[in-house]
Amino acid sequence: MSVAPQILKAMENSSAIRKAFEAGIKLKKEFGNDNVYDFSLGNPDLEPPVEVKKAMQKFAASDDTGTHGYMPNPGYDFTRAAMAKKVSEEQGVSIEGKNVIMACGAAGGLNAVFKAILAPGDEIIVPSPFFAEYTHYCANHGGVLVPAMTNEDFSINIETIKKALSPKTAAVLINSPNNPTGKIYSKEDIKLLADTLTEHAKKTGRKPYIIADEPYRAIVYGNKTVAPLFPVYDASIVVSSFAKNLSLPGERIGYVAVNSACPEAELLCSAIIFATRVLGYVNAPAFFQRVISETWNAPVDFSSYLLRRNALTKILDDAGIHYAEPEGAFYLFCKVPKSKSGSTDENEFCSHLEKHHILAVPGTGFGKKEWIRLAYCVSEKTIANSAEAFKAAVKTW
């Protein structure tokens, strides 16, 4: 009767994001929603589009039978076909439904992919800063996450990736628009990464996959776009979800799409389907598979995220906090200002902010000390109300 020792250890270093989110729930109970500025979690505060709600009502009222039963593990054929259409449009190359596996969110999809490809001790390279949970997703399946520091503007640094490459490299994982930096990796950098891996494969005989985790693809600012991956690299996989663009993170609905140009596409899909089954996901939730099969391309107005970004960056400017200007997603990655005693410690600064009812996440978990992350997918009111708190926090730091 005990908890496994390696889990105890992992729990100690566990999610600062979730800790802040749960601290926020407590603070809000004590001080009221309006007096807590919770920038901890990427929990979109936009409601799902009306099309999603209509589809929910339609399927809830349907007299069709068997709609809540098991279906084949990769999902309904009609849902997979819809996702194939989505991915084909985004990637500019055609893939079929058989190359899509429905997943319990992008997190479930990534776990299934990692389980499918990682031999014990294999490595996954990730441009750093990176989404903190990747470390766990990789370790779950006997792999090791190898961060490769990006440039100062958080663009891919191909030299650090070259240094990180080894015969153990199973994949390079990219996340663009990036959580936590908001960076979008350029078309040129994606091409350079692809060429570098092709070169590496020639030398070592092992071609790493490129896995693009892109739940934020639709949330971009100005005239930015996310470059397609499939046309430039055959051994490539896209993992995504409807958590962020359709505001459905709690429903756990996402997918994995394998490049049909990948010579091992069929075997790889079988392995991901197998992993989906044995990891106990079994299949993505049936009801939302139906809902998104008809609403995946519902138009969503993300302009409020731009307004929020601009409102929060102005507040940070006024408070004297430096940040990286996000090109997409809804996170602001901020440099910890130097305190009166000379500290730039991210954990101390987050604790200090919490005293002012501001909830932020230390950059440590994202692979970047002396930085913090603010998620601005919160109401404009919360952002506006936080201005004085930020000022006061910096003044007393």
Added chain:
Amino acid sequence: MSVAPQILKAMENSSAIRKAFEAGIKLKKEFGNDNVYDFSLGNPDLEPPVEVKKAMQKFAASDDTGTHGYMPNPGYDFTRAAMAKKVSEEQGVSIEGKNVIMACGAAGGLNAVFKAILAPGDEIIVPSPFFAEYTHYCANHGGVLVPAMTNEDFSINIETIKKALSPKTAAVLINSPNNPTGKIYSKEDIKLLADTLTEHAKKTGRKPYIIADEPYRAIVYGNKTVAPLFPVYDASIVVSSFAKNLSLPGERIGYVAVNSACPEAELLCSAIIFATRVLGYVNAPAFFQRVISETWNAPVDFSSYLLRRNALTKILDDAGIHYAEPEGAFYLFCKVPKSKSGSTDENEFCSHLEKHHILAVPGTGFGKKEWIRLAYCVSEKTIANSAEAFKAAVKTW
């Protein structure tokens, strides 16, 4: 670019259940639904009760905001409280919502529990025959499943369990009513198991958990009941779902409940919550957490399963196939009759049945050669129509 070698190997020995299920889909396309007798998968053909449908419609129409967002990883407080009520009623001892973790089905729950408790090389003992997927769930987290053969009537054989016990034993996993045998483990046997493990703990200093996987608890025949576990053993965990009793297997909604008498209950719950998060489940699907919070105790008439059991056992009697009389669930475990050439091979017999459009699953994966499993959660018409096919199959075997 490749699939991990250990996954390739696992895939080779992969699920006979799913293979039969998918072979069935193909056969039905070719010969029509009425001419294929698909007993492969535990996919309940009863529709969810009307209460579930009403709740779905209510929540789909609701104007509440934020209902599809993230919530704390273990689930909504109101859903956890409802599950605590359910488990308290079933177990006859009181547990609170904080001892419940909502899961993506029982399969997701078991994976989260195994991840939380298994140190590398730890063992989980299971009375055999057992649900075939347990082997994978255990291996996913570095554990080894150790089958302990039951008695001839499939009741627990305490001697085989005693022999299987070692300092590496992290838990004993019981599944009652059992898949594939339909056996319900008696109150006396549960007590004997508890006492045996308490004795083992005194000797070795390590007390194994008892984990009860009981999605079939509600589906019992005659005056049978499933004995509670919590009152007789403190280090105990119940894992369940609404897949079978409310016919919602595709929606992936289940839970884990930890005995509040367990001295490490709080730490264990934290570890299971952590595992739920990092395995990428993140949380059980939000919509069905709401639905089952109000419908978990909807009355369901399982008498049709009894009718089906009786109809199918009569057909097997007539065809001369021996089986174990199920006390619960909806599976018939049948002995392979001896063929004219003297074969009792379960794989050969399943292939032979498939020629007669009968889909069954070989017992191999369940730990029992020379037996096959039939899932009779199918229409009465399918069962009635299969009579001639069974007779013909046995005659030509």
